[in-house]
Amino acid sequence: MKILRKTLLTLSLTAVSVGGLACAGGAMTEDETLVGEASSALTLAEESGDVTADAVGAESPAELASSGDESAVLPQVPGDADGVCDLGARRARVLARYDANGDGRLGPAERQALKDDLEARVGHPVALRFGLAHRAHVIKRVKWVFDSNLDGTLSADERTAMIDALEARCERIRANVLARFDANGDGSLDATEKQAAKDALVARLQALRAQVLSQYDANGNGVLDDGERVTLKNDRIAAFQARRAAVVAQFDVNDDGTLDDAEKTALKQAIVQRIIDGRDAE
Ligand SMILES: [Ca+2]
Ligand SMILES: [Ca+2]
Ligand SMILES: [Ca+2]
Numbered sequence: 222m223k224i225l226r227k228t229l230l231t232l233s234l235t236a237v238s239v240g241g242l243a244c245a246g247g248a249m250t251e252d253e254t255l256v257g258e259a260s261s262a263l264t265l266a267e268e269s270g271d272v273t274a275d276a277v278g279a280e281s282p283a284e285l286a287s288s289g290d291e292s293a294v295l296p297q298v299p300g301d302a303d304g305v306c307d308l309g310a311r312r313a314r315v316l317a318r319y320d321a322n323g324d325g326r327l328g329p330a331e332r333q334a335l336k337d338d339l340e341a342r343v344g345h346p347v348a349l350r351f352g353l354a355h356r357a358h359v360i361k362r363v364k365w366v367f368d369s370n371l372d373g374t375l376s377a378d379e380r381t382a383m384i385d386a387l388e389a390r391c392e393r394i395r396a397n398v399l400a401r402f403d404a405n406g407d408g409s410l411d412a413t414e415k416q417a418a419k420d421a422l423v424a425r426l427q428a429l430r431a432q433v434l435s436q437y438d439a440n441g442n443g444v445l446d447d448g449e450r451v452t453l454k455n456d457r458i459a460a461f462q463a464r465r466a467a468v469v470a471q472f473d474v475n476d477d478g479t480l481d482d483a484e485k486t487a488l489k490q491a492i493v494q495r496i497i498d499g500r501d502a503e
């Protein structure tokens with residue numbers, strides 16, 4: 222399966238198809254898709270950068286305002302964070318958590334429980350598990366990036382392409398983590414080395430959180446109160462507007478001041494490439 226996935230990296234977004242991805246040569250099963258989406262959310266949640274930032278170029282003023290609102294929350298360490306992007310272990314962990322009766326697969330009720338958690342709204346306690354609490358706008362933008370026919374929804378093929386790209390990203394990140402934390406140089410991470418990688422992730426997200434608090438927690442009570450959050454939101458919106466202007470200028474080939482479908486597709490392809498290349502992870 223790994224080899225087939227690798228071949229995907231050379232294909233353009235529009236050429237990405239579902240064929241041959243799943244183990245049996247058919248489409249991904251519903252379990253694979255759900256567990257893959259949960260793993261994808263975790264990959265994005267463990268990052269302090271924003272690989273989807275350029276997607277703001279295609280957002281309407283209302284969408285941009287909503288992204289600003291969603292992004293104006295304190296970064297948190299997701300409950301299932303591992304810091305090593307070990308996909309096999311991560312999938313096994315997600316499956317184990319939702320396989321309530323322990324038969325190794327997800328039945329209808331178990332599947333629904335995972336689905337509900339993935340769709341949990343911002344602020345819902347369970348949203349923290351998959352990093353949805355502070356990455357809602359990133360996950361929304363990733364879904365936009367992989368809506369390759371621009372119909373506003375993800376088909377099974379588009380969803381599979383999204384999961385594959387995020388898995389390719391995770392493998393790239395995993396290689397970087399290995400290069401950095403394989404202290405004894407034996408080519409793999411033992412428990413101590415994995416713990417060091419996880420500690421580094423936690424430290425990185427906590428530093429980001431501290432940075433936001435130092436700038437926006439005006440009354441110093443350790444949380445963002447309503448007024449403080451509005452200031453953060455307004456600053457995020459201003460930053461998004463500036464970035465949108467830059468992205469539009471870059472992708473507006475026919476110079477009409479806006480991005481048409483072809484220009485949006487080029488923007489999507491550029492972001493897919495960044496995702497696959499493992500860029501902007503921290
Ligand atoms: Ca679509
Ligand atoms: Ca090692
Ligand atoms: Ca405060």
Ligand SMILES: [Ca+2]
Nearest residue numbers: 473477479481
């Ligand atoms: Ca244009």
